[in-house]
Amino acid sequence: MDGDAHYSIGELARRTGLSVKTIRYYSDRGIVAPAGRTAAGYRRYGADAVARLGLVRTLRELGLGLDTIRQVADREVPLPEVAAAHVEALEVQIRVLRLRQALLAAVAERRLTPEETDLMHQLARLTDDERRRLVDDFLHAVFDGLALDGVARTLTPDLPDDPDAEQTRAWAELAALAQDPGFRADLRRTAREIAAEHPRGTPPRRGFAAAVRDLVAPALAAGLDPASRDADPVVEAVTAEHSGAEGLLPRLRRLNDPRRERYVQLLAVINGWPAPESTAPALDWAAEAVRVRTA
Secondary structure (H helix, E strand, O other): OOOOEEEEHHHHHHHHOOOHHHHHHHHHOOOOOOOEEOOOOOEEEEOHHHHHHHHHHHHHHOOOOHHHHHHHHOOOOOHHHHHHHHHHHHHHHHHHHHHHHHHHHHHHHHOOOHHHHHHHHHHHOOOHHHHHHHHHHHHHHHHOOOOOHHHHHHOOOOOOOOOOHHHHHHHHHHHHHHOOHHHHHHHHHHHHHHHHHOOOOOOOOOOHHHHHHHHHHHHHHHOOOOOOHHHHHHHHHHHHHOOOOOOHHHHHHHHOOHHHHHHHHHHHHHHOOOOOOOOHHHHHHHHHHHHHHHO
16 A cells, blocks of 8 residues: 555545545546556555645536546646636626526516517527617617607617626616507607707707606696696696697506506616606596596
């Protein structure tokens, strides 16, 4: 027996915290070789086996494969190079896990059907080029020929290279919403209204929904009943902001489509913008105020 062979496999197990079965397996794989054997053929290990198995255990916990661990332990490949390659692999795994977490959370919270879940999964896994094409197609359907590049930019999602789970989830939901033909048609109609109310070359001004929000905000803060006569000046101011062939009440109701607000909320998450102020309470109030006056 080799004089440097100090430990039986049982003693080595007690010193390293690994099981006898695991050490025997590592030994059979050539990761930690016995320094010798007893007359009865039992394996004995040198003092260096303790340190080597400590390294093996650490690298194993970090997710490296046994063949790679053996190469690192034998100094056949530098550990920094292995670590760098493993970082890249882990980043891919992390992105996949974030995607799964985001989609499962969306399924649970929004009670998605299997078909909706499948669509969101496909949309979340799009490549960068595929995402750009989807966004370009959506913006083209809404803004083509209307000279509203500035407005289009404010509605353009820009998913980061390394999105977190919330951004991934928001992207999948926004992409699904952008494929909705009814939503596209609704935004196209609104874009035409904006183009008509803000001709090229004229100074920019707030849109109708934002105007309603600003005009109604004091009434909401004061708890003013939309049916009261005290609300008349607010209704008159909202009416003055309205133009176009569509009636005021239908326009208020159309602009209060929850899909619009959801798109803007998702856009803010994806782009890292502050959460937008909701126009829904003001549009609800204005619609009710107009309804009671035209009933």
